[in-house]
Amino acid sequence: MTFKTKLLLITILPLIAVSILVGGTTYYQSRELVNAQTQAVEQRILSSKRQEIRNYVSLALTSIEQIYEEEPGGRIAAQERVKDIFKNLTFDYDGYFFVYRLDGTNIVHPKLPHLVGGNWWDLQDENGDYVIRNLLEEAKTGGGFHQYVWNKPSTGTVEEKLGYAIMLDKWGWMLGTGLYTDDIAREVAGIRLEMANSIRQTLLVIFLITLAATVIVGTLIAGVRFSEQRFADSKLKELTNRIFQVQEQERKRVSTELHDSISQLLVSVRYGIEMIHSEAVREPDLQSQASKCLKTLDATIAEVRRISRDLRPSVLDDMGLAAALVSLGKEFQNQSGITVNVSAEQCHNRLSEGAKTALYRVVQECVTNVARHACASEVNIDLTVGSHILTLSVEDNGVGLPNPLPRGGGLGFRNMRERMETYGGKLIIGWRASGGTRIMVEMPLDKLAAKAA
Structure with missing residues (x-):
């Protein structure tokens, strides 16, 4: 692995690790925030619905208060008048009132008239909840809420419903009403979707920032490395040029020494041997040896001149x-x-x-x-x-x-x-x-x- 690659990894890997850590922490905290936020929203809406249901029940009781207390025309006549009031007393499309006796027999149900007259003590919803039993229990305690699933008139589907029941003690009736909470689920789902989109956007921004930082760091490292390489190349060329110059200077000096000093000394020696050769006419052996020496000297002088010329040709300078x-x-x-x-x-x-x-x-x-x-x-x-x-x-x-x-x-x-x-x-x-x-x-x-x- 090259130094450049190591430097790149040492610089970028911590950046990526920190970005992943920040992204993971952001995602985890955002999910926690979403859960807390949606729970708070759900509780706030449920609280609002509870208060709304109490208000509806209070209005209903006000509408029958005089009849219930005075029972004009007798109890049976008063009960019939109250039944008619509850049948016609609705709010919104899916808001209505229902009445049950303590044994679970239905007396009033504006939206599901087939329930009237039947005993629904053992009625269970899709989740196995005993709806009528539990509403009666809440009513006997002074009035209370109970959640269950029930048919929604406007859609014909089974939805979550928040019911409220109180007792009309004098007649032994349970008066109840409720609001469907499927809109809460839709609102919570919308909040979750919106916040999920925000989380994705945040993670995308973190990713883009990390990518941009990685590109910038890589570019800077590459630029620094390129600058260092160019600087090193220029210094290497300067060094190479200096080496060539020193070589040529040394070659020129050695060439000059060979030509001006050693070559001249060899020529002087040759003159002496030539004299010996000339004077040794009467000594054939000496003259023969002198001839050999002259040949050797001539070859030596020629070789010295060749070496001198190879080292630095004088014709190049001249x-x-x-x-x-x-x-x-x-x-x-x-x-x-x-x-x-x-x-x-x-x-x-x-x-x-x-x-x-x-x-x-x-x-x-x-x-x-x-x-x-x-x-x-x-x-x-x-x-x-x-x-x-x-x-x-x-x-x-x-x-x-x-x-x-x-x-x-x-x-x-x-x-x-x-x-x-x-x-x-x-x-x-x-x-x-x-x-x-x-x-x-x-x-x-x-x-x-x-x-x-």
């Missing part, structure tokens, strides 16, 4: 890049037997000394690779100087490069690329259509020097 490439081509042809065709234009002062040296080293590396790997019979070196861009190409008719190329192209190609990138150039590795390898280099020229030229 006559420029074009002449140095021509000299390199001739020398390579003499050493390898491979035909070298050089076409080089003068770039004068439109390139820095470091850039010229880098281009020379690239060509030197290319021809070395041709000798080692290409099995070629011909190499073409072309240097073209345009108005803004210098183009260098090195082609051979050898076996070509492997296809696909190894990742990075090998150490030699990587070094060549780094040399070119140091001076703003680029190196392209490819294949010739007729077979062989093509190395292309493009490097920008100095605009100020171009104007002066």
Whole structure:
């Protein structure tokens, strides 16, 4: 796992964990709040309905009070008049009054007349509740409420109902009424749905905030990492350029030492041996040995000069890049037997000394690779100087490069690329259509020097 990935995980995972924790806590607390809120609403509505039922019962008692107390025309006549009043006394569509005797016999029921005259002491609702028994029990205690399920006239469905019953003690009647509470269930369901939507919106906001924060953090980390990488790359290029400069300086110093010191010493020694060779006419053995020494010295001097030239060709400093490439081509042809065709234009002062040296080293590396790997019979070196861009190409008719190329192209190609990138150039590795390898280099020229030229 890369450092960037670790940093990203270390930063984002706690953020996601906190967001999940906040979301879970919010969801749990919201559910608790919904339950508490709906219970409070339900109790408030039930309380309101209880008071409303008491008011209805109070009005009903007021409407029969005189008849009940005075019993004009006798008890039976008074009871009949009260029955008629209760039959016609309704509120809303589903509000009505019912009357039962203590044994469970129905006396009045405006909405369900088939119940009148029947004994419903053992009547149970869908939940197994003994409706009439329990209402009578509440009435005997001085009046009370009882919840059960009952047929709702307006819909024909069985719904929850809150009933209230009191006793008319003088006649042994139970007077009852009630309100259906299905509207409470609908209201509570609406509140739950509304709050559930609010919870979902809250969780969605938390998710969006987390997503945005994750994207921002990831972008910042990527930006920091990218900036660090660019900074590291620039420092690495500076270091690489400095290493190349130090190498060239050291090569130039060693080349100068070989040319000006060791080579001159070897030449002086050769002069001495030549004198010995000239004076040893009468000593054939000595003269033969001197001849061998001269040959060895000549070979040594030539090797020292070659090493000096490879380390730092003086023609590059004295006559420029074009002449140095021509000299390199001739020398390579003499050493390898491979035909070298050089076409080089003068770039004068439109390139820095470091850039010229880098281009020379690239060509030197290319021809070395041709000798080692290409099995070629011909190499073409072309240097073209345009108005803004210098183009260098090195082609051979050898076996070509492997296809696909190894990742990075090998150490030699990587070094060549780094040399070119140091001076703003680029190196392209490819294949010739007729077979062989093509190395292309493009490097920008100095605009100020171009104007002066």
